[in-house]
Structure formats: C-alpha cells, structure tokens
Amino acid sequence: MGHTETHRQQAAPLKARCKVMTVSDTRTLETDRSGQWIKDKLLEExxxxxxxxxxxxxxTEIKKELREGIENHNIDAILINGGTGIAKRDVTIEVVQALLEKELIGFGELFRYLSYELDIGSSALMSRATAGVAxxxxxxxxxxxxGAVKLAMEKLILPELGHILMELRK
Structure with a gap:
C-alpha cells in the first residue's frame, strides 16, 4: 500500500448516510436479495x-425518489439496483443520467470490465451501470x-465511497 493510498484512507470520512433503492416490478421485501445485500454490506462497513x-x-417513481434523496441533506449516497439493462422496462439509467451534474464514467467502464472478467463474460456488454454526482x-x-451488486460493492463502491465523499466536501 503506497503512502498516498494510506493518507487518503485515513482522511476519508468513515461513514456515508445512504439511501438504497431497488427498482423492480416483481421484487418484495422477502425476495429483494440484492437490496438486502447492499444494506447489510453498508452497515458492515x-x-x-x-x-x-x-x-x-x-x-416518475424513480425520479421522485432520486430527487428526494438528492435534496435530503442527510443522504450522502444513493445506491440503486435494477432497471439498468436494455429491456423496454429498464429506465433507471435514463432517469439517473438526466439528474447527474457529473458522471463518473470510469465506474461503468470498470464495472463492465470486471463483470466480463469475473462474472458474466460477454453479457457484460448489455450492462448500462453508471455512477455520478448530483x-x-x-x-x-x-x-x-x-452477483453484479456484490461485484460493484466489493470492488468499486466500498473501497472508494469515503474518498468520493471527501472530494465532494472540498
């Protein structure tokens, strides 16, 4: 671990206050394994x-909930799972991108690369996962x-969330 990385981790905020949104027409509290996994992992960290x-x-539902999270000063991060594919019903990305002030293009690129290498192979090209700031x-x-949620959380989001918040507070 280099000096810069150690310094960054020490200076980064320890906690993020999060909103977790599952976008699905079929999931319930009992069947929302991905949303529950995100919540459990955030708390664990x-x-x-x-x-x-x-x-x-x-x-309209996605936009309403996203706006509420963005306008709530007690929310530092919003984590959405679902609705990022290419099916007609998948509209999460269109709503998110319309509200972003800055897109973290590298998140989607790295996520698709990791998905390709570690999880689903060439099917990763259909993922439109994205991240940014509003x-x-x-x-x-x-x-x-x-599988996608675990990959994104473990390899990208959790290692950088505190650093991202530190940059936003500058």
Missing part, C-alpha cells in the same frame, strides 16, 4: 442506511442481480 425501498420500474450526493446505478 460502518455506513448507515437512512432509508431503503422497492419501487416499480417507472420513470448536488453533492454520490449516485450509483447497479444491475439487479446479486
């Missing part, structure tokens, strides 16, 4: 989950599969 919910794959709130839009 010392972050807090201020709110979590399951909403239908409808642009009004000092970090936003991550992940596929709904538990």
């Amino acid at each position: 010392g972050h807090t989950v201020e709110t979590s919910l399951i909403i239908p794959d409808e642009q 009004s000092n709130t970090a936003i991550f839009a992940l596929p709904g599969s538990t």
Whole structure:
C-alpha cells in the first residue's frame, strides 16, 4: 500500500448516510436479495442506511425518489439496483443520467470490465451501470442481480465511497 493510498484512507470520512433503492416490478421485501445485500454490506462497513425501498420500474417513481434523496441533506449516497439493462422496462439509467451534474464514467467502464472478467463474460456488454454526482450526493446505478451488486460493492463502491465523499466536501 503506497503512502498516498494510506493518507487518503485515513482522511476519508468513515461513514456515508445512504439511501438504497431497488427498482423492480416483481421484487418484495422477502425476495429483494440484492437490496438486502447492499444494506447489510453498508452497515458492515460502518455506513448507515437512512432509508431503503422497492419501487416499480417507472420513470416518475424513480425520479421522485432520486430527487428526494438528492435534496435530503442527510443522504450522502444513493445506491440503486435494477432497471439498468436494455429491456423496454429498464429506465433507471435514463432517469439517473438526466439528474447527474457529473458522471463518473470510469465506474461503468470498470464495472463492465470486471463483470466480463469475473462474472458474466460477454453479457457484460448489455450492462448500462453508471455512477455520478448530483448536488453533492454520490449516485450509483447497479444491475439487479446479486452477483453484479456484490461485484460493484466489493470492488468499486466500498473501497472508494469515503474518498468520493471527501472530494465532494472540498
């Protein structure tokens, strides 16, 4: 571990206050394994989950909940799972991108690369996962599969979440 990395980790905020959104027409609290996994992992890493919910794959619902999270000063990060594919019902990305002030293009690129290498092979090209910032709130839009969620959280989001928040607070 280099000096810069150690310094960054020491200076980064320890906790993020998060909103977790599952976008699905079929999932319930009992069947939302991905949303539950995100919440469990955030808590395990010392972050807090201020709110979590399951909403239908409808642009108006997604936009309403995203805006509420962005405008809530007690939310530092919004993690969305579901609705990121290419099916007609998959509208999460369109809503997220319309609200982003800055897109973290590298997140989607790295996620698809890791998905290709470690999880689903060439099917990764159909993922439109993205991340960015709106009004000092970090936003991550992940596929709904538990494998994809684990990959994104473990390899990308959790290692950088504190650093991202530190940059947003500068």
